[in-house]
Amino acid sequence: MKVGRNICFLTGTLNAMAGAERMTATVANALAELGHTVTILSLFDAGSCFALHPSIHHEALFAQRPSFKRAYLATVAGIRRHCLVRNIDVLVQVDTMLALFVLPATIGLGMQHIAWEHCHFDQDLGKAARRGARRLAARWCDQVVVLTERDRQRWIEALRPRSEVVCIPNPLPFPMPAIPAPRLGKQVLAMGRLVAAKGFDVLLRAWQRVSTQVPEWELVIHGEGEERDALTALVDQLGLGGRVRLPGIAHDATLAYAQASAFCLSSRYEGFGLVLIEAMAFGLPIVSTDCETGPRELLTPGQDALVVPTDDADALANALLRVIRQPEEASRLGAEARQKAKAFALDQVGRRWDALVSAPSEAPGTRGTPPSRPAT
Template identity: 65%
Template sequence: MTQVKPTLCFLTGTLNALAGAERMTATIANALAEQGYAVTILSLWDPSSCFALHPAIRHEALFTERPSFKRGYMATVAGIRRHLKAHRIDVLVQVDTMLSLFALPAALGLGVRHIAWEHCHFDEDLGRRARKWARRLAARYCTDIVVLTERDRKRWLEALTPGGSVVCIPNPLPFALPAQPALRTSKTVLAVGRLVHAKGFDVLLNAWALVVQCIPDWKLMIVGEGPERSALEALRDQLGLRTNVALPGAFSDITRAYEQASIFCLSSRYEGFGLVLIEAMAFGLPIVSTACETGPLELLEDKRNAIMVAVDDHLALANALLDLISNSVETDKLARAAGEKAKLFSMEQIAGDWNAMLC
């Protein structure tokens, strides 16, 4: 007898932002819809999406613009409940443990299975103390907690859920493995991410000021958008890097950036996963990365598929970049290992992991 697939809802803040969690929401929802699941996505605000959605997916939003959730708490809970009842949702995937504060009361008495999807690492609350309480709530009432790394799974089990169901499902490569790796003929180092403090682009700019003293013909391209743009542009100009550093904004098709680069650099202060590392690996780019929690420490092996340096150390970052730029043998070795690693994160593999958990 064919098993009936549960009806799924992904609850998220918004899909109209070029950021990792939003991108993964669309990617996983699309993959599961392709497998025959009935899928809805409920955004708390903004009915638009930066990402293409499978034709069978229904995307709705509670509010047109981001509201004050303190003032609109009851309206938010009521709106989620209406959606769950109207679409007869069996499984509610909360795309942030903070959403447990809304989702759990919204589904009370409806028999909905709750899955909390953690995109940050356990020891980072992103400046919101309520996140710690939300995690405790999720650990107690959600059927499963999905985390992105084994390191984080162990932290959840140690701290909140001994004997509970904490499942490690890494993020998948959101595009097919390229037929060919990047040519790596341009004198370009690439960094990708939201322009926020966590990504450490200020550290990278200070490192780049040292790099160009030795190799002034190389360029740094930082692809992304965010609230720190003006501060980063000011720092770039203060360091005299206007002609050596490009900040072109976010790309709707990020593969173009990887194709045009020769080295990839991640300067983050922390990462929940670090999807950009997998993307760069897929294009066979040698990587320089900070050894930050949790993704880089799990995804990368120092001197095997990346060069790793301490967080917030612009001198070490500069030296690592200079070493790679001047050592083609090392870059070729790292690039080959990176390409092999990327194969472990295919969409087929990760969608299969989600399917196994849901069934």
């Protein structure tokens, strides 16, 4: 009989509607369902935007986000205390940046240490320390989990890691829909944080051209973020009032997908592109930019999606008009995409995480010691 392990997911916060936080809750729930004892330790804010399995214990080191420079030692001590009190066997840091806290916090504790990378390797999100943290993770963690095979290769080529670099994609965070979206309306859906990386400004410029040719169609962009005011101003500037809506975060994303007739991802870069898998599960025809590590690996151009260059509003408009005006092709793309999405079902991805955290322990005394570099 399999014995579950004591697993801690360490994250910044769960009280934010963002991809890494959503995946933390999703994978933690899956492992709890499989019989592991799971805790989630947030650095700040004990609230959660996401439902957690009843057996999961969630706590936070600080009620509000502190200055981590001033609270560095307290943070390290808090992580170590949690690991000791909860007798943690496996610690999963949900951002490679957390290695700066975790490595000193877990010295000598003999646990399996996994770093989970949600960005792609060539993006540091404006934090130069992220590159140094990745080097630490590649040298001292037992495993580094990345989301795409392309990113796994980048880690290996750039860092020659001592750690094992494992590709486990993000899972579909809800059950595979029993039926595809009916696609009876005239709505193109986009979804994501309202930040420059998502390219919604490019999408709006593309939609200006689309809406002049199919004015009965509507663009709906779900999400919140720092670019809301700029995007709202751009809608007015382009004369798109009444043809574009920005209704905020979709608290029931499945309803948003079920009401759409097509999906567009306009990002300049992606770590993975979870919204693509979600839209594919609903059988929506997809128009996407050709981002290096997410869409380029998830999509097959012309087979299950139409793919265009990044930052090209004209190409985006042409592809959107194609799925709108050619319903038979749109249906074919959506059906192929739905078939592919089945490989990302939570039970399948959950089993891969289960295998990773259930790996046989190493010989006594070897945990916490950097593994030797493989012979070349």
